[in-house]
Amino acid sequence: MTKSDRDRTDTRAGKAGGYGKTTMVDRDATTKATLDNMARLKALRLAREAAAPPQPIAAPKKARAKVSKAGEKAPALGDWLAGQQSGGRRT
Numbered sequence: 001m002t003k004s005d006r007d008r009t010d011t012r013a014g015k016a017g018g019y020g021k022t023t024m025v026d027r028d029a030t031t032k033a034t035l036d037n038m039a040r041l042k043a044l045r046l047a048r049e050a051a052a053p054p055q056p057i058a059a060p061k062k063a064r065a066k067v068s069k070a071g072e073k074a075p076a077l078g079d080w081l082a083g084q085q086s087g088g089r090r091t
Contacts, residue, residue, distance in 0.1 A: 075083075 074080075
């Protein structure tokens with residue numbers, strides 16, 4: 001290996017080492033900025049929720065049973081099945 005070959009490998013190794021450190025520093029700075037922003041937004045949200053009156057919890061609506069008219073009756077099972085078969089359904 002000649003001196004120029006060694007110089008080239010040293011130069012490449014030096015660039016790669018510096019690049020990795022710069023990337024880590026940039027990533028750490030970005031991470032810190034993101035976490036600081038999240039903490040700031042959380043504090044704002046908690047302050048807004050503390051200032052606002054609590055919202056009442058709505059009770060779930062109960063399902064109503066279908067009201068059938070007094071004169072109407074459901075068709076007999078046999079009639080219903082015959083209608084399904086004539087309509088193309090296989091039961």
